[in-house]
Amino acid sequence: MSLSPVILVTGASRGLGRGISEELARTGHSVAIHYASNRAAADETLAACRAVATSPLQQFVLVQGDVSKADDRRAIFDGTIAAFGRIDGLINNAGIAPRVRADLLDVTEESYREVNGINLDGPFFLSQLAAKWWLAHPGESRLPGGYKLIFISSLSAYAISVNRGEYCVSKAGLAMTTQLFAARLAEHGIQVLELRPGIMATDMTAGVKDKYDKMLADGLVPQKRWGTGADVGMAVxxxxxxxxxxxxxxxxxxxxxxxxRRL
Known part of the structure; x- marks a missing residue:
């Protein structure tokens, strides 16, 4: 059983999730590294966390499952508790983009359900599991200030893209989910926050890199650069x-x- 704070990071095999996991490892946390199907990438995150860990008391384990499925969510959560005996923080990072960027009027129900199942339903119901565990174990958090729940959303929570409407809906839903859980859990000393990344260098944006390179150079983002997993990790x-x-x-x-907002 781990003696350091234990954090479950969903979608931790690549991208932002890997950057978050590495930063947590670097700052003395134990991490449950969730992945959906890419075991090889998850193993890379595991190795990276072990390489930067600062204490022999830290532990890192892999937990696998599809966050859109109830049985898998339960397995992910129970696997974390079985490995560490506890959970001090949950970072809902797992997310996907539509398989096809379709015009809003052509979005299929299958695509809508798939994207929202992973991006919105998964975080909502996984957070329920964590919150209930925390309420059953009051005052036992190893994190300063108590248990913590984080939702990783996106600028797409407010910036519309009519060729990936289902993604925008899912991220806007996460923004409201953050507020709901924050209001429900505040009196119990459980902190809930939304981290809203911008244009990030991940697998999800690799196919539009040239397009965004030019837009960044032209000032779309005032700091004129891509965001990274490390940027999100440092905020965490x-x-x-x-x-x-x-x-x-x-x-x-x-x-x-x-x-x-600029003129």
Whole structure:
């Protein structure tokens, strides 16, 4: 059983999830590294976490499952508890883009259900499992300030793309989910926050890199660069170190200033 704080990170095999997991490992946390199907990538995250860990008390395990399925969510959560005996934080990071970028009027029900099942239903119901466990174990968190619940959303929570409407709907839903859980859990000392990344260098954006390289150079993002998993990981580190003690239900933009309204 781990003696360091235990964090479950969904979608941790690549991209933002890997960056978050590595930063947690670097700052003394144990991590349950969730992946859906890419075991090889998950093993790479596992090795990276072990390489930067700072304490022999830290542990890292893989947990597999499809967050859109109830039985898999239960297996992911129970696997974390079985491995560590506890959970101190949950980071809902797992997400997918539509398989086909279709015009809003051509979005299929299959695509809508798939994207929202992973991006919205999964985080909602996995957070239920964590919250119920925390309420049954009050005052036992190893994190400064208590248990913590984080939702990784996207600038697509407010910036529309009519060729991937189902994705925008899922991320807007996560923004409301954050507020709902924050309001429900605040009196129990459980902090809930939304991290809202901007244009990030991940597998999801690899196919449109040239397009966004030009847009970034032209000033679409004031800081004129891609975001990285490390950028999100450092924000998570600050939260998990208790540096936002009087904040809950809020949005932390990690987007290089994209959200600023400019004339």
């Amino acid at each position: 580190r600050a939260i998990f170190q208790g540096l936002f003690p009087f904040t809950t239900g809020d949005v932390i933009n990690i987007d290089g200033g994209f959200h600023l």
